[in-house]
Amino acid sequence: MLDINLIRQNPEEIVAMLHNRQLGSEEPKLRKLLDLDKERKELVARSDDQKALRNKVSKEVADIKKSGAGSAEELIVQMKTVAEEISVMDTRLSTLEEEMENILLGLPNKLHDSVPIGRSAEENVIFKEGVSFEHRLDFPVKNHLELGKSLRILDFERGAKISGAGFPVYIGKGARLERALINFMLDCHTERHGYTEVFPPFFVNRESLRGTGQWPKFADQVYHMQEDDLYAIPTAEVPVTNLHRGEMLDAKSLPISYAAYSACFRREAGSYGKDTRGFLRVHQFNKVEMVKFTRPEESYAALEEIRESAEAILVALKIPYRVLLLCSGDISANATKCYDIEVWSPAEQKYLEASSCSNFEDYQARRSNIRFKPDGKSKPEFVHTLNGSGLATSRLMVSLMEHYQTAEGSIKVPEVLRPYTGFDEITQAAE
RNA sequence: GGAGAGGUGGCCGAGCGGCUGAAGGCAACGGUUUGCUAAACCGUCAUAGUCUGUCAAGGGCUAUCGAGGGUUCGAAUCCCUCCCUCUCCGCCA
Incomplete structure (x- = not known):
């Protein structure tokens, strides 16, 4: 499996490798992978933000309950909605990641510089x-x-x-x-x-x-x-x-x-x-x-x-x-x-x-x-x-x-x- | 196949709803001490994603305690399914 970072940083090099291996037909998969990666990144950011909020508020709830000062009901109701949003995003995320993994597992390895270029x-x-x-x-x-x-x-x-x-x-x-x-x-x-x-x-x-x-x-x-x-x-x-x-x-x-x-x-x-x-x-x-x-x-x-x-x-x-x-x-x-x-x-x-x-x-x-x-x-x-x-x-x-x-x-x-x-x-x- | 116990960081091992990314120990690394070695003492010690930062140092956030689901505002901790290891019984070799 190739390092996704390598693919992100230098996709054209990977494309060239695919062609050298006579696997030019795999190129669309690589493009797809990059698209999925972009979507994943955005989604992770949003999901992480919501999780940060949830973690923060959960601590507040704990404090309120411990001190016995006031009710945490309102916060709890709010967090129910947040939890739902998170769950929707994470479901999508795991689909994305699975797709990416499948593509990644199917991509061939890099080639060493000393390997002669040839068709067959x-x-x-x-x-x-x-x-x-x-x-x-x-x-x-x-x-x-x-x-x-x-x-x-x-x-x-x-x-x-x-x-x-x-x-x-x-x-x-x-x-x-x-x-x-x-x-x-x-x-x-x-x-x-x-x-x-x-x-x-x-x-x-x-x-x-x-x-x-x-x-x-x-x-x-x-x-x-x-x-x-x-x-x-x-x-x-x-x-x-x-x-x-x-x-x-x-x-x-x-x-x-x-x-x-x-x-x-x-x-x-x-x-x-x-x-x-x-x-x-x-x-x-x-x-x-x-x-x-x-x-x-x-x-x-x-x-x-x-x-x-x-x-x-x-x-x-x-x-x-x-x-x-x-x-x-x-x-x-x-x-x-x-x-x-x-x-x-x-x-x-x-x-x-x-x-x-x-x-x-x-x-x-x-x-x-x-x-x-x-x-x-x-x-x-x-x-x-x-x-x-x-x-x-x-x-x-x-x-x-x-x-x-x-x-x-x-x-x-x-x-x-x-x-x-x-x-x-x-x-x-x-x- | 039946019954039970258990799977936590490089390793061992505590924790059994919020203050636990996780005590303690070992190993490792840096240092002090030391004739050398050893010992002792001090310090540092998970990985990944993401944001920020001078593609720096650092910092923020998120995830990860066998795997996957669930309950909950919140799960290493409760529930379910699966996988694996160990012990006992049975069966077969």
Whole structure:
């Protein structure tokens, strides 16, 4: 959520931002917000005046009653009218404020100066060119679906039977490999990158979704359990960032860094027909997420740290990747700056998104009221929140399986994962 | 699911119709004292909106005691609904 003061002071800057994000159509909402704000201000002034009067007279009534000198009847009758006026104004006021809040919650975040201006994904900037590692693939490569099936480690058909399309099943060494990846990534972030591990709930309430910005904008992408009014998390970012919702953090505790494994659930409504095969688009996947809470002046350095920690996983696994700096037209509404890390798929012959590292500045902190006192005496400030996937396993698994396949149709286990899997290779005989 | 207790500032905790934005304590911050540390003592210490003021210091007004309604001239305090926490019982794991 943007600071209303910022919008008041410099509405044209916000309008420019909307256009840069290819959201020019939102402009009327912004204008509406400013109108409502003006009306609210006038109304508040009038209401406050009447309240001041009421408070003053109420004290007089108290004095009269206490001293027993004379009757307060006339004053009381007068104040009944005043109270009614106040109630009418306050009713209107709460409608106004609700409308404003709704608009405000729907407005995207500012953009950082370093974000390239562009219309769509085609104009994203390559921040780091393909980082490659040697893999001998001098034979017709199989894709992850073929490998998964022939080695009997992935079963999309049965997943579809028991749940629906997009709910993959890992079997045998496939399941073990998946678990190895998750454990390796968590260990890496906690032991080498200084993160504290969190194992969060997978269902959250609506306040949590609102806190991180998935509500109301992406409400249709989230699974909802109607009975209990709970939502399946689309990413661990939601529960982990909301860990400190409504809290005043100790300045000495910053920066706070959490790494969390979670399953992630996404409806992916409206995205059928594109990249839908196998792991390329799923409703449930596994991810290790990094979340940071920092002082405002430290957040951009922290973003680079998160990106580097995510890259470190790929380097350790020797999986070819590149890093994109998302342009203004492609970056998500909540972020001020975002890097995408994409892994190469030899079978698909293209890059697949495996991580997104974003700075939200105070956008989420303002929504979820996460503050700190910069030093003992000064006013509370909002922290900056950031997060990055480190990483999502599904696309990573695609790239891993494809790169580590052999001419015989087996899959070698990357060196660093072997202590976690307990085996070096997945062969036909696996079961 | 049933019965009870409770939700107050950064934290703990008093208050239970007007003098309470809220006692007291802790923490924090500034200072005095001190060989250093500690202790002691003094002082300062909520947030937001709005008006005023030299876009200053400061001051005025308003709101906020889990959330939302209600009663009342006036609510942290009384009533209703909801949410949450704790204890006991039951049920399931």
